[in-house]
Amino acid sequence: MSEQTADGTESVTDGEKRGGFPRFRHTPAGPDFGRFVEAMRRLQDLAVSTNVPDDVLADIATQAEELADRLTPYEVPEGKSPAGSNIQLPGRGSLLMLPWMVEKFDTEGVRSTGVFRRYHLGGNGAAHGGVLPLLFDDVFGMTVHAGGRPISRTGYLHINYRAITPLNTQLVIEGKVDRVEGRKTFVSARLTDLDGKLLADGEALMIELLPGQP
Numbered sequence: 001m002s003e004q005t006a007d008g009t010e011s012v013t014d015g016e017k018r019g020g021f022p023r024f025r026h027t028p029a030g031p032d033f034g035r036f037v038e039a040m041r042r043l044q045d046l047a048v049s050t051n052v053p054d055d056v057l058a059d060i061a062t063q064a065e066e067l068a069d070r071l072t073p074y075e076v077p078e079g080k081s082p083a084g085s086n087i088q089l090p091g092r093g094s095l096l097m098l099p100w101m102v103e104k105f106d107t108e109g110v111r112s113t114g115v116f117r118r119y120h121l122g123g124n125g126a127a128h129g130g131v132l133p134l135l136f137d138d139v140f141g142m143t144v145h146a147g148g149r150p151i152s153r154t155g156y157l158h159i160n161y162r163a164i165t166p167l168n169t170q171l172v173i174e175g176k177v178d179r180v181e182g183r184k185t186f187v188s189a190r191l192t193d194l195d196g197k198l199l200a201d202g203e204a205l206m207i208e209l210l211p212g213q214p
């Protein structure tokens, strides 16, 4: 059973295995959306990798504020932006996600490839330890989705950091469902370089939402 809400999402109730999760409609990305997100990613990379003289930075800060002012009138509720649901774009078009491309998305699992960029730097040339769980959690969410399991939330997420994860190097992550026990889906994933060197592996418990659970 579902009912339409004011913001255009559908609030789905019992029987559809989505808890209280709305059924968001896909919002297609227009022809320039991918370009826009990539430009924003470049800005993020540069924001953490430049040392700009004060007089230049004052001007740039004003321009950044003007850009934000131009975007503000177009703010929309969750699920109504192209960000996040366009699987043909890096990071599904979401600036929060790693800019990786989904190459495989089926019941056998999910495979995604990409690089960590300057924005993701932790220390001494390696990716920040905190961005790996972001990558793994998103892959686990997609793995559950691709596996036809109901909407689930992460109960726990465990990462083993096996080797330094380099920046600007093509990497691959593969996630799969290991087993299902009632509401519980146990998933695992491996992050490797293109030579197959293991950089990190992880496992998570994804728990199916009960009716009404947010």
Ligand SMILES: CCCCCCCC/C=C\CCCCCCCC(=O)SCCNC(=O)CCNC(=O)[C@H](O)C(C)(C)COP(=O)(O)OP(=O)(O)OC[C@H]1O[C@@H](n2cnc3c(N)ncnc32)[C@H](O)[C@@H]1OP(=O)(O)O
Pocket (backbone or CB within 6 Å): 025, 026, 084, 085, 086, 087, 137, 138, 140, 141, 142, 145, 152, 153, 154, 155, 156, 182, 183, 184, 205, 207, 208, 209, 210, 213
């Ligand atoms: C149209 C275009 C489409 C394009 C394609 C797009 C596809 C994209 C698809 C998707 C991509 C997006 C993917 C993102 C995904 C991200 C997911 C997240 O990160 S979610 C945020 C972080 N997680 C939370 O915030 C949870 C907070 N916690 C909760 O809400 C509750 O704890 C909840 C609902 C998870 C469970 O609570 P209870 O009260 O219903 O259940 P209880 O009884 O506690 O647990 C159920 C079972 O699980 C075990 N359990 C629970 N937590 C456990 C733990 N930490 N460790 C071990 N066992 C645990 C319990 O022992 C119990 O097991 P026993 O049934 O008795 O066998």
